[in-house]
Amino acid sequence: PSPVVIEAIRQTAENLVRYPDPLATAFRIRAGEVLGVDPDWILCGNGSDDILTILTRSLVDTGEMIRLPYPSYILYKTLAEIQGARSEQIPFNEDWSLPQAFGDGHDQLKLVFLPNPNSPTGTVISREDILDLANRLPCPVLVDEAYADFAEFNCIDLVKENPKIMVSRTLSKSYGLAGLRFGFLIAQPQMIAEFCKVKDSYNCDAISIAGATAAIGDQQWFNNNRNKVLETRQRLHDGLEKLGFDVIPSQANFVWCTHSSQPLKPIYEHLKDNRVLVRYMDYEGWSDGLRISVGTDEQIDACLSLIEMKV
The missing domain is CATH 3.90.1150.10 (Aspartate Aminotransferase, domain 1)
Incomplete structure (x- = not known):
């Protein structure tokens, strides 16, 4: 990781007697400056997996449906099982595009997970197709951008175009901080406010907040x-x-x-x-x-x- 991150962690380690900021305000301000969004549009988590868990707990009840492409990140299906929900896996087309059926809605569908780029393939769905999906679907769409820093584009600005689109990010990959466990969500403020009611009070510790803030500031x-x-x-x-x-x-x-x-x-x-x-x-x-x-x-x-x- 960046030497700036190491120094920020060292300084913070000398003052761990205090509780961390439950909203990770310093990170949200710095990330907002870098990514061009207001801090009120950002929610921080203990890795992006924590963000996915918060969304599932907030949006999906027992017996309701989560949709995901297949093959993709196995945690999506696991989160549905933990929540007592059902998962609907829709296979990619042979060229790794999404079939038309992926955008079909129904009453039980409450959340769609869309990794972009996808794992294990590294392939992407275009911004235009994602916006079209969100316009067709009746529920929020989480664009999981764990690997987007290595892609030719991202979907952050789509969050402003459609309130159903949310974007999750992690510092584990491009910032070299997998051991720090820090991720964040970009969504419209009314959604962020609701998710804050569900997250653990101190889901990000002081060291991870300091390290993440320093990391995203060292562009x-x-x-x-x-x-x-x-x-x-x-x-x-x-x-x-x-x-x-x-x-x-x-x-x-x-x-x-x-x-x-x-x-x-x-x-x-x-x-x-x-x-x-x-x-x-x-x-x-x-x-x-x-x-x-x-x-x-x-x-x-x-x-x-x-x-x-x-x-």
Whole structure:
């Protein structure tokens, strides 16, 4: 992480006798300046998973419905189960676009989760399609932008166009702060006010607030880190293609690849045996694949060399 973040955490650690600000005001002010939104449009959480939990608890009752694309982030379905709600998984089209049915509404549908970019593929749905979805659907749409800092666009300004659109963000990826556990939501103020009634009183501790505030304020470090990831992502993409993999152009900090003739489970096991950890995923109705996170150039070269031994 940024050296500014380390210093902010060090200073805060010397004064932990006091409770943290329950609204993380310092972060909301700084983030608002960086992202061009009013602080009243921001809610902070213990990672973006906390934000997803708050939304589910606020908007969905027992027996009601949450919609999500398939395959995508498994937590969405888990949150529905915890809430006693039902989850409606609608498969992507073969080109990873959303089918028309994803925008069809019904009385039991109370919340739609839409990861953009998606995991595990790194693919995106256009802003125009997301706005069209929100206009058609009867319920709020959460655009989960955990990886959006690595994409060509984001949907923050759509929150101003349609009150049903909300955007969640995390500092775990592009800011290198997965261990800090800090995420936030951007939504219209009347929605934020309702979610504040549901969240835990002190869901963000003083150290995470200080570190997150320093991180989002250091845009020079952020931009340098982002650019490194984008360059190495292309290096990984090209290297996998040279080895015969089918690679989807990614807008996240990972790459999803499949292979038309090579079994992938042995490659995954070979990498694991050599202390290189990637994700092997086998979704019903889809070809199995590997999701490989972007590391340093040296790490990617080592990963590709190990893969080459098995293809």
